[in-house]
Amino acid sequence: MRPRTVELGLLVLASIITVAAYGLTSLGRAASLPADIGPFLGIVVALLMLGHLLVRFFAPQADGLLLPIAALLNGFGYVMIARLNPDLADSQSAWTFIGLMAFGLTLMVLDDPRRLQPYRYSLALAGVIVLLLPLIPGLGVEINGARIWLHIGPFSIQPGEFAKILLAAFLAGYLVDKRELLMVSNRRLGPLHLPDFKHFGPLLLAWGVALLVMVAQRDLGSSLLFFTLFVVMVYLATSRVAYVLTGIMMFGLGATVAYQLFDHVQRRVEIWIDPFADSKNRGFQIVEAAFALADGGLTGTGLGRGTPGKIPYASTDMIFAAFGEELGLVGATAILIMFLFLITAGFRVATQAVSPFEQLLAGGLTALLGFQAFVIIGGVLRVLPLTGVTLPFVSYGGSSLISNYVILAILVRISQRANAMPRTEPVEVEMVPA
Amino acid sequence: MINRPLRHVLALLMLCFLALFVQLNRIQYFQADSLRQHPDNTRTIQRDFARERGPISTADGEVVAFSAPVDGPLERRRSYPFGDLYAHTVGYLSFNLGAEGVERVYSDDLIGRSSAFQLSNISDMLSGQQPIGEVVLTMRNDLQQVAKEQLGERKGSVVALDPRTGEILAMWSYPSFDPNDLSGLVGTEVNANYQALLNEDGNPLRAKAYRDIFFPGSTFKVVTAAAALASNTVTLTEPTFPNASEYTAPLTTRPLRNFGGSTCGGNLLEILRVSCNTAFAELGAELLGPDRLSLTAQDFGFNLTPPLDLPGVVASRFPTDYGEQLQASSPEVPAGVFENTPLLAQTSIGQNDVSASPLQMALVAAAIANNGDLMVPHVVAEVKDRTGSVVTSVEPERWQRAISSSVALDLRDAMVNVVEAGTAGTAAVAGIEVGAKTGTAQLGTEPPKSHAWMIAFAGPPGRTPEIAIAVLVEGTDGASEQTGGRVAGPIVRAMIETYFQR
Numbered sequence: 001m002r003p004r005t006v007e008l009g010l011l012v013l014a015s016i017i018t019v020a021a022y023g024l025t026s027l028g029r030a031a032s033l034p035a036d037i038g039p040f041l042g043i044v045v046a047l048l049m050l051g052h053l054l055v056r057f058f059a060p061q062a063d064g065l066l067l068p069i070a071a072l073l074n075g076f077g078y079v080m081i082a083r084l085n086p087d088l089a090d091s092q093s094a095w096t097f098i099g100l101m102a103f104g105l106t107l108m109v110l111d112d113p114r115r116l117q118p119y120r121y122s123l124a125l126a127g128v129i130v131l132l133l134p135l136i137p138g139l140g141v142e143i144n145g146a147r148i149w150l151h152i153g154p155f156s157i158q159p160g161e162f163a164k165i166l167l168a169a170f171l172a173g174y175l176v177d178k179r180e181l182l183m184v185s186n187r188r189l190g191p192l193h194l195p196d197f198k199h200f201g202p203l204l205l206a207w208g209v210a211l212l213v214m215v216a217q218r219d220l221g222s223s224l225l226f227f228t229l230f231v232v233m234v235y236l237a238t239s240r241v242a243y244v245l246t247g248i249m250m251f252g253l254g255a256t257v258a259y260q261l262f263d264h265v266q267r268r269v270e271i272w273i274d275p276f277a278d279s280k281n282r283g284f285q286i287v288e289a290a291f292a293l294a295d296g297g298l299t300g301t302g303l304g305r306g307t308p309g310k311i312p313y314a315s316t317d318m319i320f321a322a323f324g325e326e327l328g329l330v331g332a333t334a335i336l337i338m339f340l341f342l343i344t345a346g347f348r349v350a351t352q353a354v355s356p357f358e359q360l361l362a363g364g365l366t367a368l369l370g371f372q373a374f375v376i377i378g379g380v381l382r383v384l385p386l387t388g389v390t391l392p393f394v395s396y397g398g399s400s401l402i403s404n405y406v407i408l409a410i411l412v413r414i415s416q417r418a419n420a421m422p423r424t425e426p427v428e429v430e431m432v433p434a
Numbered sequence: 435m436i437n438r439p440l441r442h443v444l445a446l447l448m449l450c451f452l453a454l455f456v457q458l459n460r461i462q463y464f465q466a467d468s469l470r471q472h473p474d475n476t477r478t479i480q481r482d483f484a485r486e487r488g489p490i491s492t493a494d495g496e497v498v499a500f501s502a503p504v505d506g507p508l509e510r511r512r513s514y515p516f517g518d519l520y521a522h523t524v525g526y527l528s529f530n531l532g533a534e535g536v537e538r539v540y541s542d543d544l545i546g547r548s549s550a551f552q553l554s555n556i557s558d559m560l561s562g563q564q565p566i567g568e569v570v571l572t573m574r575n576d577l578q579q580v581a582k583e584q585l586g587e588r589k590g591s592v593v594a595l596d597p598r599t600g601e602i603l604a605m606w607s608y609p610s611f612d613p614n615d616l617s618g619l620v621g622t623e624v625n626a627n628y629q630a631l632l633n634e635d636g637n638p639l640r641a642k643a644y645r646d647i648f649f650p651g652s653t654f655k656v657v658t659a660a661a662a663l664a665s666n667t668v669t670l671t672e673p674t675f676p677n678a679s680e681y682t683a684p685l686t687t688r689p690l691r692n693f694g695g696s697t698c699g700g701n702l703l704e705i706l707r708v709s710c711n712t713a714f715a716e717l718g719a720e721l722l723g724p725d726r727l728s729l730t731a732q733d734f735g736f737n738l739t740p741p742l743d744l745p746g747v748v749a750s751r752f753p754t755d756y757g758e759q760l761q762a763s764s765p766e767v768p769a770g771v772f773e774n775t776p777l778l779a780q781t782s783i784g785q786n787d788v789s790a791s792p793l794q795m796a797l798v799a800a801a802i803a804n805n806g807d808l809m810v811p812h813v814v815a816e817v818k819d820r821t822g823s824v825v826t827s828v829e830p831e832r833w834q835r836a837i838s839s840s841v842a843l844d845l846r847d848a849m850v851n852v853v854e855a856g857t858a859g860t861a862a863v864a865g866i867e868v869g870a871k872t873g874t875a876q877l878g879t880e881p882p883k884s885h886a887w888m889i890a891f892a893g894p895p896g897r898t899p900e901i902a903i904a905v906l907v908e909g910t911d912g913a914s915e916q917t918g919g920r921v922a923g924p925i926v927r928a929m930i931e932t933y934f935q936r
Contacts, residue, residue, distance in 0.1 A: 232443055239439045279474045291477050293461045294469035307477060329462040336451055336458075347444050351437050359436045367443055374450045381457045 003064035003419070004056055010068035011048045018044050018075030021303055025083045028304025028326075043093065044075065051100050058107035059416035065345040066415070069338055070393050070408050074099075074401070076335070077394035080322050081315045083304060088315055088396050095398040099405035106409035113414060114357050120173030127166030128209065130159045135216055145264060146219045146388060158399035160213070160222050161390075164368060165406060167209070168229060172360040175237035179356075182238045205230075207250050211258070218264055221375055221387030227251050228371045233364040272385035285312045289321035289380050293332075300328030315396040317388045320380045335394075336377070343370040349411050352418040362414045365407045473745075476532040479541070483529050484509045487544045488566035490524055490536055493601075493815060496575040499524050499537065504619065512537070512617040518610035519578055522641030523571070523602075523744065523813050526613035530621045531628060536569060536814060539743055543567040543817045543826070550817065550826045565819060572601035572815045572828075580932045581606035584925040589636055590907040591643045591792040594929055597800035597891060597902040599830040600809030602742075604929065605793075607642040609634070644740070644747045647789035648906060651875030652709045652918070653887045654784025656798060656845060658718050659706055661730035663841040665722060667768070670703045670844050675713035683719045683779035684771045685760075690715050690779060693874070706848045707856035709872060711783050718782020723769030724756035727782060733836045734798050735808060741833055742793065742811045750790035753781055784873065795889045796904035801836035802845045803869075803891035803899035808834040846899075849891070858888060860923025863930045867895040870926065872918030877909060886910045888922035892930040901933045 019041045026034040034040070051067050074096060082089035110116075116123065134140030134147050141149045141156065150157045175182070210227040213219050231247035234240075258265045267282060275283030275290070288311045295301060308314050308322035315322075324332040346366025353359040369392050376395075379386035390400040461469070470478060487510070490499040498520045501510045512527040514520065525535020533541060542548040546565030581592035581604045591607040615627040631639050640646060662668035677699035680689035690711060692698055698710035705713040718727055731752035732738065739749045757773025764770070772778065780786040793811065801808040809830055816827035837845070849869030852858045858870035873887030886907040893899030905922040 236436055236439045236443065276472075276474070287474060290461055290465075290469055291472070291475045293458070294466040294475075295477055297462055297466050307481060310477065310480075324458070324462060329458060332458055332462070333455060336454055340448065340451055343444065343447055347440050350440055356436070363436060363440055363443070367447070370447045371450075374447065374454065377454050378450070378457075381454060381461060383453055383457050 003062065004052075004060060005064075007055065007064035007067055008052055010064065011052055011071060014068050014072040014075060015041075015044045015048050017072060018079060021076065021079045022082070024302075025079055025304035028302050029083070030304075047096060047100060051103065054100070054104040054107060055412060058104070059412050061419040062412045062416035063345060063349055063419075065341065066349075066408055066411055069342045069345065070404070073335075073338055073342075073393035076323070077319065077391075077396070079303070080308075080319060080326075080394075081396045084309055084315045084322065085396075091398070092396050092401075095401045098398070099401040102402045103405040103409045106406050107413055110410065110413055112417070113361060113410060114355055116169050117173045117176065117357050120170045120177075123166045123173070124170035124205075127163045127170060130166065131163040131209070131213065132216075133159050144388070147217045148219045148222065155398070158397070160217075160219065161399040161403040162406075164222075164226065164229060165365070165403060165410075167226065168233070168364045168368060169361060171230060171233045172357050172364060175233060175360055176357045179237045182234070182243075183240065207254060210251070211254050215258065215262070218262075219388070220265065220268060220385070221379070221389035224375055224387060225368065225372055225389060229364060229368050232367045232371075233360060236360055236363045236367075268385040268387070272382060275382065285318060286380075286382060286386060288312065289318055290382070292321045292325035293381075296325040296328045296332070298329045300324075300326050300331055302326060313388075316390060317376060317386070317395070318380055319391055319395050320377045339370065339373045339392075342366075346370075346411055349415040349418070353414050354418050354421050358414045358417065362411055365410060369404070369407065473532070476530070479527065479532045479538075480529060482541065482545050482547075483527075485545045486510075486564050486566050487512070487527070488546070488568045490540075490544070490569045490571065492571050492573050492575045492578070493603075494574050494576065498571070498575075499527075499613075506619065508619050511619050512613075514613045514617070516575075517612045517614065518638075519582060519606070520571075520573070521610045521613045522607055522643060523573065523605055524613065525744075526616045528616045528624055529619060530624045531616055535744055536571070538745055540567075540569045540814060540817070543569055546819075548817075548826070551819070563820070567817045567819060567825060568822075569817055570815045571813055572596075572599075572603065573605065573813060574603050574933075576932055577604035577929060578606060580604075580928050581925070582608070584928045585905075585907070588907050589642075589909065590905070592903070592905050592925060592929065593643050593792045593796040594901055594903045594933075595796055595800055595811055597803035597809070597899055600800075600811045600833070601815065601830075602811055602813045603901060603933070605641075605643045605813070607640075607792075609636045609638040611638040641744075641746075642792065642906075644742055644744065644791050644793040647748055647750055647791050647794075648885055648908070649875035649877075650784045650788060650790040650795055651873035651885060651887055652711075652784055653795055653798070653871050653873035653889045653904075654788055654790070655706060655709060655714050655782075656802065656849065656871050656889070657731055657734055657736075658714055658722070658727060658782045659702055659848065660734070660802070660837050660841055660845055661722050661726050662702060662717055663844050664730060664837055665726055667721065668702060668717070670848060671701045674701050675699045675705055675710070675716060678712045681712035681715045681779070683715065683776040684767060685773075686776040688776070690783075703848050703851055706871070707852050709857055714783045715779040719775050719779035720767045720769055722782070724754070724772055724774075724778055726769075727778065728752065728754040730837070733808075733834055734801055735794055735834060735836075736790070738834075740791075740793060740797060740811055743814055743828075747793070748791055750794040751787060753777065753787045784875070792904045792906045795887065795906075796902055798836075799869075799871075799889040799891050799904060800902035801834075802842050802849065803893070803902050804842075805839040805898065806835060806837040806842040807832050808836045846891075853890075857919045858890070858923060860919045861888060861890050861926040861930070863892065863927055863934070865895075866892050866930060866934055867897075867899070868892045868926075868930060869899070870923075872922070874917045883909050884917060886917045886921035888918050888926050890926045890930070892933070901930065903929050905929075 081092050141151050210223045213223040234243045271283050275286035279287040292311050303326050306325040308325050311318045350359050350362035376389045376391050378384040390397050392404045487501045489497050491497045503510050525537045527533045527537045551565045585608050594604040595602045618624050679697045680691045682689040692711045698708050736750050736752040761771035781788050810833045817825045819825050853868045853870050857872045861870045870890035875885040877883045889904045891899035891902045905925045907921045
């Protein structure tokens with residue numbers, strides 16, 4: 001089947017599921033269908049058709065799975081946000097529209113991602129500047145202890161969400177250049193063959209950025225994600241485990257020092273180890289999330305029939321626990337599987353990409369989505385210390401939604417170019433006996 | 435070229451997600467029940483808050499908790515007409531704080547959700563009415579009132595139960611609190627009241643009767659006496675302990691004295707009557723030894739959590755580690771000598787590390803009264819539906835076999851003797867056979883302060899006693915062996931009189 005037909009079918013399915021979930025939530029809460037279910041259906045279908053037409057127009061041969069998975073996650077997230085906080089729901093629907101616009105704009109402007117390659121150092125500079133904007137007095141705002149917000153007029157923006165795309169593009173460009181050098185090892189350190197130390201430049205930069213974010217902005221989650229992005233991309237470019245090990249060692253060192261020096265890091269770790277020790281105050285989020293998940297059990301309380309509003313930050317950081325409560329183990333697992341589908345689809349785009357730059361960019365951005373989902377879900381489930389990052393496409397938040405739709409557009413664009421171009425790689429021919 | 439590392443990263447991510455899946459299973463399936471039961475979890479209570487909820491009443495028909503409709507989203511609130519009288523048993527139902535006591539343990543019965551209702555309430559189901567349960571306590575309002583009046587504004591506790599069934603008849607601790615302060619619907623007020631109670635002197639939120647432990651003093655001597663009778667080397671009349679004013683255990687030079695430096699001795703009947711420290715210390719340290727005493731203490735429920743149907747029941751303590759045996763059994767010291775034999779001399783008379791809840795000491799008296807059978811203590815008798823028919827009833831059940839019947843009968847005689855001719859004369863009631871043991875646990879000498887104790891049982895002469903009682907009056911001024919009798923005795927007597935007036 002042609003990818004657009006698949007996509008259209010899946011998008012219809014995603015809109016049916018989203019609208020059904022919206023209706024069920026209302027039935028669960030008030031035993032009646034929401035008054036606006038008709039207009040809601042219209043808006044969902046309109047938004048998804050908009051996305052479909054954008055792909056059909058700008059990238060007709062691209063992979064047909066990416067947009068429907070993102071749309072379904074986005075739809076689920078919206079239903080939960082609307083259920084938790086109707087005020088946020090209105091802005092989330094506006095952000096979804098703007099996100100799709102950004103998706104279309106990226107597809108339109110970025111007809112060949114390789115055009116970014118020559119600007120790699122400018123991208124890096126831009127990325128770091130954007131990242132540091134919240135530290136400028138008067139411009140940045142501290143919310144919940146993290147200084148990662150910009151207030152411009154009525155909007156608050158999290159520039160870090162965009163910085164990660166810029167830094168991924170920089171790394172892709174840089175590594176395509178330097179991979180040959182990075183792959184040569186001319187030093188030995190114990191059992192490890194290490195390349196020349198001067199080529200550790202990008203890793204050191206990554207380390208610096210991660211530490212800066214952790215210390216100056218107190219944003220542990222983004223710090224972890226930046227570092228993971230850098231290490232993964234270096235590994236994708238070089239296949240060298242030595243970089244990964246060095247990276248982990250450096251991060252471990254940084255984390256240990258940060259733990260010794262900073263109260264907020266220590267607090268996060270203490271809560272992680274035993275949230276019940278201070279269950280009414282510092283451990284409250286995690287404890288309430290665990291209670292919500294326990295209430296959900298295997299099959300959940302049913303949409304609209306639980307009390308996920310009791311979980312602090314239920315529509316942003318903790319949204320996964322809200323799903324675990326109302327949809328149960330079954331529904332929460334379905335969300336995990338949706339993310340695995342998204343990751344697999346993204347990696348397939350990376351393997352099919354026509355240029356090394358695009359391969360790296362697609363691989364890096366997909367890994368970023370995957371690890372971001374892991375870091376926040378892991379935080380909610382106490383697999384990792386809780387750090388405040390959004391669950392891609394699901395959590396409330398404009399910056400996050402827009403930047404993730406931009407990432408999606410880049411993946412769609414790379415996929416389109418791969419499918420549009422005749423295969424240049426030699427195809428293995430099976431020997432068939434005559 | 436990128437495929438191989440991509441596969442690795444994909445594999446890593448899949449491992450990460452597998453970890454999430456495993457943890458999700460742990461939380462939502464394996465730990466789900468314990469998380470739902472967690473004391474900090476107010477979800478179940480809050481979800482059920484708006485549901486119709488049955489009343490709680492006493493065995494003699496007084497309604498001690500009921501739901502009254504109110505305007506507002508929460509629809510109804512819980513009222514406790516007797517104020518602080520049943521707070522430590524019935525507990526409270528609070529939207530902010532969750533639930534305590536019977537309100538917590540029997541919540542599913544009160545809202546008609548327990549399994550018994552699923553089967554029996556077909557009529558409610560047909561009429562579309564939510565079934566609700568009325569929880570009937572084993573407690574008697576007249577006894578509970580007397581316990582409160584008698585203790586007055588002295589810190590302490592009164593526990594009375596039926597030794598034959600384990601039914602708690604009265605359980606009062608002072609200070610207590612008014613659960614109406616916590617069942618309100620204005621969250622800020624409730625939280626302020628709760629904070630105030632937390633900071634109040636004497637910790638009124640804590641049910642001393644079953645959540646706190648105290649030095650039992652000489653009331654523990656009945657356990658030592660039980661171990662002695664069970665050992666088959668001691669009877670009520672043989673052997674005779676020497677008259678002494680002090681006793682020095684092996685391996686120590688610090689003597690242990692009788693109250694007021696008095697001199698006492700004699701057979702078991704006699705030393706229990708006058709509560710002779712020196713004789714009981716010698717009995718425990720030299721005749722019984724660590725194992726016998728520890729085992730008997732545990733058979734009475736020490737070092738175990740009594741299976742009372744209320745949350746947060748505390749285990750009483752009796753030390754069991756007395757170190758290596760240094761000398762084998764000999765004619766002089768039949769029990770042998772252990773590294774910590776001097777400690778054993780102290781624990782044999784309820785001193786040092788022995789601590790007991792008033793509930794535990796009432797259970798000791800109950801086991802002796804009930805021919806050695808220690809029944810499961812409980813505060814709820816039955817659950818009824820809307821029509822008044824019984825849905826579930828709590829049947830009497832044995833918890834432990836504390837001592838043999840013959841040992842129990844001997845001890846009953848010995849304790850009756852303590853009332854008739856010894857330190858517990860204040861507990862005597864005409865026409866009723868009363869057995870008791872006093873206790874005075876000294877807390878300090880400057881000024882002299884001690885816990886005054888009495889444990890007792892009472893019944894028609896020659897029959898199995900019908901009520902067992904423990905009374906603790908904390909930190910009473912003055913310290914003499916008469917204190918338990920003088921201070922706690924009248925409370926015991928009033929409880930017995932009230933019980934048999936009916």
